[in-house]
Amino acid sequence: MSFFYEPPPRRRKAEVVKEHPPWHGPPDDLLGATVGVEQTVFRSETLVIELASAVAFPENVKFHLRMAARHVEGVNDVWWRRRDLMFGGLHHWGNPDRPLEDETIRFGVRFPDGSKGTTLEEKLDFDDWPPPRPTGPVLRHRGGGGGGGTNSFISGHWDLWLWPLPPPEPFEFAVEWPAFGVPLTFVEIDGTEIAAAAGRARPYWP
Template sequence: MPIERMLFRTEALAIVLASAVAFPTGVKIGLQLAARRVEGVNEDTWWDRHDLMFGHRRHRFRAEDSLPDEVVRFGVRFPDGSKATTVDGRTDSGEWPPPRPEGPILRRSSGSGGSGDDRSVSSNWSLWLWPLPPPEPFEFAVEWPLYDVPLTFTEVDGAAIVAAAGRAQPYWGQTK
């Protein structure tokens, strides 16, 4: 389902919450990121930022470490106060099936392409949110110090996502 909400925009950067694909257990969130080289950004800085737009650098950190400015942070906050971010630092227990987590989880799941050159770059990112949001408005957050993106909240319609999940169809039926 389309969401099409501008999360943040400057002369150099745009971040759009583009879409959601709802499943009975969670939702895949589609983001579009676009940047352009503005006056005063040198060649090395531009290419470093270009690579970040594709998520080529994965940062590993411990909870006690401060996050590098290069790390983009996404998050959700539900009306009951529960929240999750892409930098929560939760680790995989290695158990299968994994234990049911406490509270929501938001993880970057993939990038699905994009394009760029020495003047501009665009990229598509996907996040996985578990569980489904409640059927009421909730907040989606973004922060990216490298691009001077302050912690910014945007309201999202949880009811529309829950309704879409209700329409989800399995790819294959049960076999007998």
């Protein structure tokens, strides 16, 4: 008898495929259609936040934001703190167990009917499956962070996921970031092109 022998095959549990609902993120099997938004959300002497583009799907949309910050003479006392915040911005999302901090960047949308969603409410309930359908818009953080820079300049980017698809009319996009001197600011985004682009989303493999 051989000293070494092959172990018996391991019995694997049948994999349960969970189809994520559209308010959780982009569909896995669709290639979204890109729209150039190019809307300045906020601009100051030291910071720019730009809503650069949107990738639209039949039921939802992903927004891509770009940011840039620079050092200006006279604000040296806050530059290094802000620079570190831009690099580590992904760690500064709202925590329901703590008071809202100035370092927490806040994004939000408000539709023409008055319904709204913010990144401070992005935590979804995973205790039940399928998860319950939200009663209002859902805006979720989908990645991003500092993209590089120097001692006097830094850039970054954020991706946000929005469900449901905005209506084909103007809606509001909001940002607030007290630690970076950004007051609550609203800009109007035209949802017409985004809604039209959703109809151009297509499967990766027909």
